[in-house]
Amino acid sequence: MDLYELSGGRLGVIAEEAEHHESPSSTMNRPTRDVSNFQRFSVATNESLQFQPCEGSTPSPTGADDGLDDDDVFKEGETEREIDKTRNLLQGKVAEMENFAGHLEEIFLTVEENFGRQEQNLEQHYNDVLQTLSQRYDERAATLEEEKKSKLEALYNQLLSCGQALDASKELIETAQEIYRSQDKRLFLKAVTPAIKRIEEFAKEETDLTLSTSLEFNTPPSDLSEVKTMMDSINVVPAPSAPVINPQMPNSASQTSLRVCWSLFSDDTVEYYELYYRPVLEDMPADSTCTPYVSKVKVKETHCTVTDLLPNAQYELWVTATNTTGISPASEKALYMTVPSPPTIKQRECSSCPEAAMIRWESGNANPVDSYTVELSKMGTDGTESGVTESIVAVPACQCLIQLQPGRRYLISVRAVNIGGPSDRSDVITVSTIGTFFHLLEDTAHPCLSISEDGFTMFYGDEELPISAMAFDDSTFTRCVAVLGDLIAVRCRHYWEVEVDDGTEFRIGVAFEDAERNSYLGANSSSWCMRHILTPTRHKYEFLHNGWSPDLRITVNPLRIGVALDYERGTLSFFNVDLEQHLHTFFHCHFQNYVYPCFSLDNTGALTVHNSIEAPEYAFI
Amino acid sequence: MALTQVSSNRCAGGFQKVFEHDSSELKCKMKFAIYLPPKAETDKCPVFYWLSGLTCTEQNFITKAGSQLAAAEHGIIVVAPDTSPRGCNIEGEDESWDFGTGAGFYVDATEDPWKTNYRMYSYVTEELPKLINTNFPADPDRKSISGHSMGGHGALICALKNPGKYKAVSAFAPICNPLQCPWGQKAFSGYLGSDRSTWEAYDATALASSYSGPQLDVLIDQGRDDQFLSASQLLPDNLIAVCSEKKIPVVFRLQPGYDHSYFFIYSFMNDHMKHHAKYLNA
Numbered sequence: 001m002d003l004y005e006l007s008g009g010r011l012g013v014i015a016e017e018a019e020h021h022e023s024p025s026s027t028m029n030r031p032t033r034d035v036s037n038f039q040r041f042s043v044a045t046n047e048s049l050q051f052q053p054c055e056g057s058t059p060s061p062t063g064a065d066d067g068l069d070d071d072d073v074f075k076e077g078e079t080e081r082e083i084d085k086t087r088n089l090l091q092g093k094v095a096e097m098e099n100f101a102g103h104l105e106e107i108f109l110t111v112e113e114n115f116g117r118q119e120q121n122l123e124q125h126y127n128d129v130l131q132t133l134s135q136r137y138d139e140r141a142a143t144l145e146e147e148k149k150s151k152l153e154a155l156y157n158q159l160l161s162c163g164q165a166l167d168a169s170k171e172l173i174e175t176a177q178e179i180y181r182s183q184d185k186r187l188f189l190k191a192v193t194p195a196i197k198r199i200e201e202f203a204k205e206e207t208d209l210t211l212s213t214s215l216e217f218n219t220p221p222s223d224l225s226e227v228k229t230m231m232d233s234i235n236v237v238p239a240p241s242a243p244v245i246n247p248q249m250p251n252s253a254s255q256t257s258l259r260v261c262w263s264l265f266s267d268d269t270v271e272y273y274e275l276y277y278r279p280v281l282e283d284m285p286a287d288s289t290c291t292p293y294v295s296k297v298k299v300k301e302t303h304c305t306v307t308d309l310l311p312n313a314q315y316e317l318w319v320t321a322t323n324t325t326g327i328s329p330a331s332e333k334a335l336y337m338t339v340p341s342p343p344t345i346k347q348r349e350c351s352s353c354p355e356a357a358m359i360r361w362e363s364g365n366a367n368p369v370d371s372y373t374v375e376l377s378k379m380g381t382d383g384t385e386s387g388v389t390e391s392i393v394a395v396p397a398c399q400c401l402i403q404l405q406p407g408r409r410y411l412i413s414v415r416a417v418n419i420g421g422p423s424d425r426s427d428v429i430t431v432s433t434i435g436t437f438f439h440l441l442e443d444t445a446h447p448c449l450s451i452s453e454d455g456f457t458m459f460y461g462d463e464e465l466p467i468s469a470m471a472f473d474d475s476t477f478t479r480c481v482a483v484l485g486d487l488i489a490v491r492c493r494h495y496w497e498v499e500v501d502d503g504t505e506f507r508i509g510v511a512f513e514d515a516e517r518n519s520y521l522g523a524n525s526s527s528w529c530m531r532h533i534l535t536p537t538r539h540k541y542e543f544l545h546n547g548w549s550p551d552l553r554i555t556v557n558p559l560r561i562g563v564a565l566d567y568e569r570g571t572l573s574f575f576n577v578d579l580e581q582h583l584h585t586f587f588h589c590h591f592q593n594y595v596y597p598c599f600s601l602d603n604t605g606a607l608t609v610h611n612s613i614e615a616p617e618y619a620f621i
Numbered sequence: 622m623a624l625t626q627v628s629s630n631r632c633a634g635g636f637q638k639v640f641e642h643d644s645s646e647l648k649c650k651m652k653f654a655i656y657l658p659p660k661a662e663t664d665k666c667p668v669f670y671w672l673s674g675l676t677c678t679e680q681n682f683i684t685k686a687g688s689q690l691a692a693a694e695h696g697i698i699v700v701a702p703d704t705s706p707r708g709c710n711i712e713g714e715d716e717s718w719d720f721g722t723g724a725g726f727y728v729d730a731t732e733d734p735w736k737t738n739y740r741m742y743s744y745v746t747e748e749l750p751k752l753i754n755t756n757f758p759a760d761p762d763r764k765s766i767s768g769h770s771m772g773g774h775g776a777l778i779c780a781l782k783n784p785g786k787y788k789a790v791s792a793f794a795p796i797c798n799p800l801q802c803p804w805g806q807k808a809f810s811g812y813l814g815s816d817r818s819t820w821e822a823y824d825a826t827a828l829a830s831s832y833s834g835p836q837l838d839v840l841i842d843q844g845r846d847d848q849f850l851s852a853s854q855l856l857p858d859n860l861i862a863v864c865s866e867k868k869i870p871v872v873f874r875l876q877p878g879y880d881h882s883y884f885f886i887y888s889f890m891n892d893h894m895k896h897h898a899k900y901l902n903a
Binding site for chain 2: 553580
């Protein structure tokens, strides 16, 4: 922050002007007296702050007696209002001043900081230079020293050999003299000739009298170019220091984009930034030869929105700052995450009852997300959206059991959430809490049972299915041509209706989820059902549990059967809906686990399930 | 018509009373039992008429059937008349237990010496309801009828002959087809004469085959070990067959191990009360 810049050059005058009476925006109509201290602050505001001593010129806010005319003080409204106005204005100005003072403090601190930094920089620079110079000096001195040593050695050697030569010639001369002086003629003759030869030879020798080394020292010019550049660079703008990349801000990411922000630690000059990013892959191969491709974006601002990314993916980002001098080191690497793709609600796996709804969805993302948020809004009784939305957050799995109010309709949607934020909303599903609603668990259907497109009518056709089509798995019924319904796991009252033909032999009722798939409905203790049998002479009805049924006759064949399940009372009742006639009730059913509606066809025919029907009054008397 | 209270006992939060009056239809003093539930203290209540079987009086039902708790719970008045006129001094009236005294068969007799007094049909369908509506907090528009054995027969024929008059009907081990069983043949020939065509007017099976009126919903419980069932006195299959054909809704339950006694009635009284309450309190 450049102080100069901030003030715009206007922070010039902080002066005490002693007798300045003119106050451009004074709202006080009192006569001014003895204005001694007048200070004007004009940073970005045009208002001036005027201080005036209080004695006598203003009524005190507490209304204390200050010597003014009583009548004046108690003049209604007018005076008080003025006082209030003035007081508010004063308070405002005081606040402004405080703000400004705070601002100034900040500026001073920053300037200090900056200066401190510059000082440090400079010190360091010069230290570097000095260090370099002394290094050079040492080097140079060492070289000279060595040279000196070698020259001296050479000279000394030369001296030695000269000395030797001297000694040799001396010896020769002495020998010659001896021979000359010898009395023995015979010895003289013997020795003289070799001696003469030697002397002749010696005389022929040339003595080298040149110095083996030069007396001059080799002084190459010093290479101080480095030092020069260092000195020069002191005054040059340094390369920027590494920027600081911000952690991801909440709600700044979208499914395919990330908004990245960073800041400069110092007041470096920067021409542009370069943001690098690459996806963080789950399984990085051991060798770093195939690292993911690093992308680069060049921006001038300190933020950037990176697009074309994958949803629910983690990215590694770092940024460098560049100016004329060079590129800063890279910032720390930050990890950002894009928001997930929205989930898809699995309509066929949702169920509801007057008190609650079970919503299931597909994540919509290949990788796991942190959690899900379920949003619901209740529709008004006149069919309009009431606009009230409730959110259930931190749902860990891809399903949620939501408490609702009976007799209403709700719009429900889901979002996937990760560190980056929530995804877009999934498609909305409408849930009605009128009556109980469920789909059939088609996975449990016997292969011979085919189910209509809308999922609520089942057929037992008379075509023979090839053996290959009889594919069974753990959950399908294998003997009884049956299917279960996905009733919501809530222990309240449930009601649904079943529509059949006169000639359809069927079994309808409820069963535990673990009812044996290779036995018939009603044959054991894990299911209760109403059974219709067609004999040649008449219609027969049974109400089966544990293989036992009461003996009864029904004279009007029910074509639309109401089934009422009451967990609390442990009862399961059947009604002829068209006649509102009660047919039979199983009492004392021990529903220790949740039960599921079950349907089977014992001969060719069809059966339709009707849902979302409010239970008639007689169903739960 | 002046009513004299014969007895009153607090029961199930209400009152079990017995009254006596001079009957204009039966030309003698008649008693009837009436249970007033707690709700009757403040509101008009619907009325459940119970017709007892052979040899019974107004006492059997109120002491043995265990109806008061359910009646109290559902807020229903229960009226149980006697099964025939008493003390008329008609010759032969006490000769058999299944004809004459205690065996009125809920018909209006046309033969002498029975035709003056033995008018139980009119008594039950006309005189008694008027009496009840006048003297008790009864809702005149909501009544239902039930009974056991001969009374079951009585309940069925009252409902079939008066479409819309009774909101609900049920029976315990009723005589379904008197035309075809010894009891019925004996009683009808005595009360109605030898022309069998006149008997059809009081035969539930015959009436069902010609019934037209608002939909009925009949609940019938029958003990499987009932000696009279095996003696072919009751013949429920005939009624069921006709109702199946004519689409009259009946749920007929054969209860294993149960006989013809009040122990049987007691065991399923609550179910019948619930059945009646569904329609009386709707």
